Amino acid sequence: MKELRPTTAELMDQYVLGNYGRFPIAFSRGAGSYLWSEEGRRYLDFSSGVAVCALGHSPAVMQDSLREQSAKLIHCSNLYLIREQAELARFVVETMMEIPGKVFFCNSGAEANDGLIKLARKRARDKYGAAAGKNEVITCQQSFHGRTLGGIAATGQPKVKLGFDPMLPGFLHVPFNDVAALREAVTDKTCAILFEPVQGEGGINTATPEYFAAAAALRDEFDLLLMFDEVQCGSGRTGDWCGWRTVLEGTGVVVEPDAVSWAKGFAGGFPMGSFWVSDAHAGALGPGTHGSTFGGTPLACAVAMAVLGEIESAGVLENVKVMNARIHEGVAKWDFPVIRELRGVGLLLGFVLDTERMNGVDGFLESGKTPSLFVVNRAREAGLLTVPAGDNVVRWLPPLNVSGEEVDEALALFESVLAGMSVK
Numbered sequence: 143m144k145e146l147r148p149t150t151a152e153l154m155d156q157y158v159l160g161n162y163g164r165f166p167i168a169f170s171r172g173a174g175s176y177l178w179s180e181e182g183r184r185y186l187d188f189s190s191g192v193a194v195c196a197l198g199h200s201p202a203v204m205q206d207s208l209r210e211q212s213a214k215l216i217h218c219s220n221l222y223l224i225r226e227q228a229e230l231a232r233f234v235v236e237t238m239m240e241i242p243g244k245v246f247f248c249n250s251g252a253e254a255n256d257g258l259i260k261l262a263r264k265r266a267r268d269k270y271g272a273a274a275g276k277n278e279v280i281t282c283q284q285s286f287h288g289r290t291l292g293g294i295a296a297t298g299q300p301k302v303k304l305g306f307d308p309m310l311p312g313f314l315h316v317p318f319n320d321v322a323a324l325r326e327a328v329t330d331k332t333c334a335i336l337f338e339p340v341q342g343e344g345g346i347n348t349a350t351p352e353y354f355a356a357a358a359a360l361r362d363e364f365d366l367l368l369m370f371d372e373v374q375c376g377s378g379r380t381g382d383w384c385g386w387r388t389v390l391e392g393t394g395v396v397v398e399p400d401a402v403s404w405a406k407g408f409a410g411g412f413p414m415g416s417f418w419v420s421d422a423h424a425g426a427l428g429p430g431t432h433g434s435t436f437g438g439t440p441l442a443c444a445v446a447m448a449v450l451g452e453i454e455s456a457g458v459l460e461n462v463k464v465m466n467a468r469i470h471e472g473v474a475k476w477d478f479p480v481i482r483e484l485r486g487v488g489l490l491l492g493f494v495l496d497t498e499r500m501n502g503v504d505g506f507l508e509s510g511k512t513p514s515l516f517v518v519n520r521a522r523e524a525g526l527l528t529v530p531a532g533d534n535v536v537r538w539l540p541p542l543n544v545s546g547e548e549v550d551e552a553l554a555l556f557e558s559v560l561a562g563m564s565v566k
């Protein structure tokens with residue numbers, strides 16, 4: 143008798159750590175903005191692996207660079223000079239940041255943020271000595287900075303810390319966009335302010351120009367580092383290389399950070415993180431202070447360069463702005479009581495649900511789900527993949543090169559989902 147092949151769900155259940163809440167679906171193929179499940183159903187993917195697949199699934203530029211670079215050199219160690227790393231760092235400094243500085247490469251967003259925290263502490267220690275105790279990092283409530291011990295300590299959401307005490311000391315969380323609270327929190331012990339110019343996991347909350355300006359003024363007054371976590375909002379997702387530049391554009395507020403972290407879309411799905419630090423502070427992380435075996439391999443750097451190079455040369459940043467406008471135009475025609483607002487920047491967008499009205503939606507209370515999860519599930523059933531952000535925001539994170547037709551298809555699918563949710 144033929145042995146029955148276990149399903150992916152059965153295998154995962156038996157062998158893979160159960161640390162993720164997963165949707166009951168496995169994909170076997172992806173191309174551009176679409177994914178195909180093992181059963182062969184096609185989905186329009188407006189989750190992009192949570193803001194990772196910047197150019198969609200398996201883009202030709204990634205396939206080509208993976209093939210070409212892997213045939214040449216995959217890994218050699220940071221014991222040696224690496225041409226691909228140098229070229230990529232030059233691109234980050236000259237094209238993305240446009241501010242003189244130095245770049246470090248690692249493998250994830252949490253690792254990049256750990257690097258920023260180390261940078262800020264080391265820089266303050268070198269300058270003021272251990273006795274000064276200038277080692278506190280201020281971050282924001284609802285922030286998300288990763289799952290390492292440094293990342294969860296920095297993250298301003300109690301749920302990520304639960305059960306992992308003792309926390310790494312020296313972190314203070316202040317309400318996002320509350321200038322007075324930020325001023326109140328900063329002292330001589332503060333070595334850095336770290337925030338996301340657009341909070342992703344926390345519900346698509348954009349920092350106000352006043353907040354940027356206040357943080358920059360405190361940086362100058364207290365000689366601390368102003369650091370931006372652009373893991374989710376960077377690498378072109380907002381329609382500019384830098385999320386904070388998009389947010390501040392046209393506001394008259396000009397702020398330059400001292401350090402910035404990236405991951406997610408930075409290499410389009412190849413695992414990679416990085417951070418930039420201005421020349422003024424780069425000396426804090428000298429030889430032997432920081433490192434990563436896999437950080438900045440020739441393969442990772444070649445792939446990231448191919449992805450970022452394509453974003454640059456194929457007009458992808460402009461496409462982000464055009465598609466943002468197209469989405470807003472489509473949504474403006476809707477009138478669904480459960481949608482309170484569409485917010486966000488570029489293609490980092492959040493539909494804010496009206497939690498009161500969701501209570502009246504057929505089947506919602508019985509589902510036991512959060513409003514965002516309930517709607518994300520309905521959208522998935524309709525063939526559109528989206529992502530919850532907190533309890534009441536549904537994120538749209540399409541590939542940055544998404545087409546107008548695909549945006550229209552997503553609008554139609556989401557509209558049908560909302561229209562099918564009758565409110566009592």
Ligand SMILES: Cc1ncc(COP(=O)(O)O)c(C=O)c1O
Nearest residue numbers: 250251252286287288373374405
């Ligand atoms: C703003 C931000 N920072 C850090 C991280 C952590 O990145 P990673 O999962 O690559 O460690 C995330 C992940 O969602 C993020 O959104």
